[in-house]
Amino acid sequence: MAHVNVFDTTLRDGEQSAGVNLNRLEKIEIAKQLERLGVDVMEAGFPASSQDDFEAVKEIANTVRGCSVTGLARAHRKDIDRAWEALKGGAEPRIHIFLATSPIHMTHKLKKTPDEVVETAVEMVSYAKEKFPIVQWSAEDACRSDLDFLVHIIEKVIDAGASVINLPDTVGYTTPDEYGKMFRYVTENVPNIDKVILSAHCHNDLGMAVSNSLAAIENGARQIEGTINGIGERAGNAAIEEIGVALEIRKDRYDYQTNLVLKEIKRTSDLVSRLTGMMVPGNKAVVGRNAFAHESGIHQDGVLKESTTYEIITPSMVGIDSNRMVLGKHSGRHAFKEKVKEFGFELNESKLKEAFESFKNLTGKKKEVTDDDLFAILTDTQTEHDNLPKYKLQAFQVQYGSINRPTATILLTQPNGEEAEKANTGEGSVEAIYNTLDDLIEGDVHLIDYQLSSIGRGRDALAEVHVQLTVNGEKASGRGSAQDVLEASAHAFLNAVNRTLYREQQKVYQKAQV
Ligand SMILES: CC(=O)SCCNC(=O)CCNC(=O)[C@H](O)C(C)(C)COP(=O)(O)OP(=O)(O)OC[C@H]1O[C@@H](n2cnc3c(N)ncnc32)[C@H](O)[C@@H]1OP(=O)(O)O
Numbered sequence: 366m367a368h369v370n371v372f373d374t375t376l377r378d379g380e381q382s383a384g385v386n387l388n389r390l391e392k393i394e395i396a397k398q399l400e401r402l403g404v405d406v407m408e409a410g411f412p413a414s415s416q417d418d419f420e421a422v423k424e425i426a427n428t429v430r431g432c433s434v435t436g437l438a439r440a441h442r443k444d445i446d447r448a449w450e451a452l453k454g455g456a457e458p459r460i461h462i463f464l465a466t467s468p469i470h471m472t473h474k475l476k477k478t479p480d481e482v483v484e485t486a487v488e489m490v491s492y493a494k495e496k497f498p499i500v501q502w503s504a505e506d507a508c509r510s511d512l513d514f515l516v517h518i519i520e521k522v523i524d525a526g527a528s529v530i531n532l533p534d535t536v537g538y539t540t541p542d543e544y545g546k547m548f549r550y551v552t553e554n555v556p557n558i559d560k561v562i563l564s565a566h567c568h569n570d571l572g573m574a575v576s577n578s579l580a581a582i583e584n585g586a587r588q589i590e591g592t593i594n595g596i597g598e599r600a601g602n603a604a605i606e607e608i609g610v611a612l613e614i615r616k617d618r619y620d621y622q623t624n625l626v627l628k629e630i631k632r633t634s635d636l637v638s639r640l641t642g643m644m645v646p647g648n649k650a651v652v653g654r655n656a657f658a659h660e661s662g663i664h665q666d667g668v669l670k671e672s673t674t675y676e677i678i679t680p681s682m683v684g685i686d687s688n689r690m691v692l693g694k695h696s697g698r699h700a701f702k703e704k705v706k707e708f709g710f711e712l713n714e715s716k717l718k719e720a721f722e723s724f725k726n727l728t729g730k731k732k733e734v735t736d737d738d739l740f741a742i743l744t745d746t747q748t749e750h751d752n753l754p755k756y757k758l759q760a761f762q763v764q765y766g767s768i769n770r771p772t773a774t775i776l777l778t779q780p781n782g783e784e785a786e787k788a789n790t791g792e793g794s795v796e797a798i799y800n801t802l803d804d805l806i807e808g809d810v811h812l813i814d815y816q817l818s819s820i821g822r823g824r825d826a827l828a829e830v831h832v833q834l835t836v837n838g839e840k841a842s843g844r845g846s847a848q849d850v851l852e853a854s855a856h857a858f859l860n861a862v863n864r865t866l867y868r869e870q871q872k873v874y875q876k877a878q879v
């Protein structure tokens with residue numbers, strides 16, 4: 366099995382993401398985590414670009430011992446000198462010099478002829494080699510370069526002392542087939558190519574960075590460059606976690622290994638996301654919030670029966686505790702039943718049906734039904750007495766205006782099964798509801814205490830109301846939850862009244878037993 370080095374450039378190309386600016390301490394924290402992740406080389410920055418970057422690269426080089434630390438430099442003596450000052454204390458000082466080789470870059474940006482570019486590259490690699498034991502040279506914009514020119518310049522820089530040659534797809538233009546062929550061509554045509562490691566560095570402008578990196582490996586690359594979460598210039602770089610997991614999951618096809626500790630992926634991803642402020646999209650491969658989440662009933666049923674039906678990666682492999690069954694509009698009974706069990710409830714068939722209906726009802730109103738919501742539904746269903754005569758809210762309407770007295774109209778099923786409707790007013794909407802319920806309920810009911818809280822957060826969080834009443838002089842408490850505060854208030858009131866009804870019936874039953 367061939368070994369592929371992982372070269373992480375989160376702290377250099379990743380930091381080039383528009384809007385990202387890491388301070389020294391943040392860079393060091395990420396560097397320590399990259400070491401834990403098992404990368405072989407980390408590019409800590411571009412020392413000549415600023416004093417801050419210089420300090421960060423220096424501190425990382427002097428601290429990290431588990432992998433090689435490198436820094437970027439243009440083909441300029443002063444960039445190379447600065448890089449040496451920053452990196453010389455490292456375990457294995459290594460420099461990364463780049464110079465563009467495509468006609469577009471040479472003509473318009475560098476304003477140099479191809480011969481001048483070869484001359485500069487050779488001169489700078491030789492100069493760097495006087496200081497650094499390892500010199501990596503990159504042919505910037507390699508994919509839009511003339512292949513025979515690439516072969517020529519690569520041969521020269523190897524002779525000048527480069528030990529790693531990187532062929533970047535700087536603008537994310539290439540396809541896997543083309544990128545693979547470029548590596549093959551270079552391998553077959555550069556006479557001294559066996560003296561170096563070939564490296565792939567892909568950008569994601571056309572969404573092919575990971576596929577291109579894998580194609581490069583299959584065609585001779587023994588180092589892949591990328592970033593955590595795929596952050597980087599423009600649309601980003603190849604995501605290292607995706608390449609690492611693809612090599613592992615498809616080892617039937619890719620006979621290569623890396624030193625990556627896959628279990629560290631989740632933590633690394635979280636840390637990079639938090640410190641850079643680059644949020645990971647929910648559907649991002651391997652580390653997205655939904656990467657191990659199942660919402661549709663058929664998938665949930667399949668995964669509950671056998672996880673491999675719909676999961677090709679085990680969450681624990683990348684440091685995620687477990688998959689997630691998201692209960693939502695598309696979920697079915699199997700997953701719901703499982704959640705009921707997980708929460709420790711034992712519902713009989715009719716209660717299970719009732720709870721499932723309440724849940725499905727809620728999915729029509731809320732984007733995501735959270736565990737807290739579900740817990741509330743299940744607690745309500747579990748603690749509701751079956752088949753007992755009770756008051757049940759059928760429908761209600763509240764009219765509220767800043768200048769009118771609020772009015773509630775309520776339709777209720779009574780314990781005898783008949784329906785009754787009434788309307789009344791109050792100082793506020795809740796009081797209007799309670800006054801109306803009072804009119805509809807037999808007996809003397811007084812509200813002693815009312816408390817409102819929300820279950821979970823966000824605009825669509827469920828409301829939970831707890832009340833204390835006296836019903837015919839007896840204290841009773843009640844609880845109700847609903848998406849609407851007024852509906853939760855009505856449920857809580859009726860819940861307390863129904864509890865006193867239940868107590869009455871228990872007393873009658875106990876007397877009959879005696
Ligand atoms: C593909 C990549 O990701 S390359 C890395 C890109 N990263 C960055 O640019 C981030 C850090 N960069 C910086 O802080 C600044 O650009 C600096 C400090 C490096 C240079 O700043 P300035 O001196 O103001 O130059 P500026 O950035 O405007 O222009 C770049 C200059 O470098 C030259 N240049 C570009 N690449 C190279 C190279 N590989 N070797 C030598 N010179 C180069 C350009 O031709 C231009 O030269 P000119 O001034 O003679 O026209």
Ligand SMILES: CC(C)C(=O)C(=O)O
Pocket residue numbers: 378437463503505506531533534535536566568
């Ligand atoms: C500096 C080089 C390697 C680079 O980032 C690129 O070409 O994308």
Ligand SMILES: [Mg+2]
Pocket residue numbers: 378533535566568598
């Ligand atoms: Mg790049």
